[in-house]
Amino acid sequence: MTAIIDLRDVTYTYPAEEETRPAVANLTLTIEQGEWIAIVGHNGSGKSTMAKLINGLLFPQQGTVELFGLPLNEQTLWEIRSNLGMVFQNPDNQFVGATVQDDVAFALENNGIPYQEMVERVTSALKQVQMEEFVNQEPHHLSGGQKQRVAIAGAIALRPKLLILDEATSMLDPQGRREVIQTIRALRDLSDVTVLSITHDLEEAMLADRVIVMNGGEKYAEGNPRDVFGNRDEITALGLDLPFAANVAALLRTQGVELPSTLMSEQELVDLLWTLHSNK
Incomplete structure (x- = not known):
């Protein structure tokens, strides 16, 4: 590599x-x-x-x-x-265009990308983050998660080799965080960024x-x-919170429920609890 x-x-x-x-x-x-x-x-x-x-x-x-x-x-x-492309903590601080497509096109225009190629890149980037239906929407009317997805589109339209997300989900509600994380996962499936x-x-x-x-x-x-x-003990001693599923699993273990210490995701927790219940 x-x-x-x-x-x-x-x-x-x-x-x-x-x-x-x-x-x-x-x-x-x-x-x-x-x-x-x-x-x-x-x-x-x-x-x-x-x-x-x-x-x-x-x-x-x-x-x-x-x-x-x-x-x-x-x-x-x-x-x-x-x-490289950068996506920062507060999406509102990143918008410069009157519409979603104008904002995604801004850096491309500054870099001298020809108009037709710019149109193609904007369309492709918005499609990758599932925001193509909002091309003419004003950014301030979007939800937090949608704003951050537009910011990601602006970054990937530049076709970077490296995408840096600096606390990109920290100001979002749970739904917004899920939207952004799903977007990152989809990007990984589509490219080697x-x-x-x-x-x-x-x-x-x-x-x-x-x-x-x-x-x-x-x-x-x-x-x-x-x-x-x-x-677990080392991570929490550093002032970090473990994932929700890991905390629930730890509490259940204190009550005698046998769950692995490596359990971290909510889906894994649900599947294991369902399996334990079905085997009774």
């Missing part, structure tokens, strides 16, 4: 900080093409700083950052950014190929989501 992101011994300390503790310290990380990686951690753990180091808003004070085989520096910054999801939502992180837990600016844990979140 091809490395999309390669961080080697990266350290960054904010200059305005009274403390000397780095926001990110000695971070080494490799992400391969086509992976979905979830970065989780409490506030101040370093995950947002990591995102800024990857998209070139910050440059490391120590160590190296490479994206798409290029070292990240002021000379390569714009070439690298042309291959690499997804880097920075999130507080462990339900979302459970769907990733690999999860990285940040704590105190350092990589605390890394691996398969089930293995990482299976360490």
Whole structure:
């Protein structure tokens, strides 16, 4: 596989900080093409700083950052950014167009994409996020989940190799979060885009190929989501909430119900409880 992101011994300390503790310290990380990686951690753990180091808003004070085989520096910054798309926390802060299609087309127009190709990309991107029926709708009339799906359409219309979701579901209600997560899953089925999801939502992180837990600016844990979140006491000690199904399963185990510690999804919980009930 091809490395999309390669961080080697990266350290960054904010200059305005009274403390000397780095926001990110000695971070080494490799992400391969086509992976979905979830970065989780409490506030101040370093995950947002990591995102800024990857998209070139910050440059490391120590160590190296490479994206798409290029070292990240002021000379390569714009070439690298042309291959990545960003979706941020608040969708309302991202809209610039009067209609949905205008908003998705905005970055394409700025990049000089020919008109006919731009029309095709806008149509394709909106179809991928199931928002093609809203092309002439004003963005502020949409629900939170719909707004974020339009923001994702604007990012993927640029046909990036890397899509970064920076707390993209944190301001949404449960229905909006489900819509966005389903959209990401569908994108993975349709393309080999690499997804880097920075999130507080462990339900979302459970769907990733690999999860990285940040704590105190350092990589605390890394691996398969089930293995990482299976360490219940360690994860909760970091101030993270386990998925709803994992918490329910833990409570049921205290009541004598035999359920595996790796159980994380609501569907798995329902299926296992139904099986236990049927066998009685």
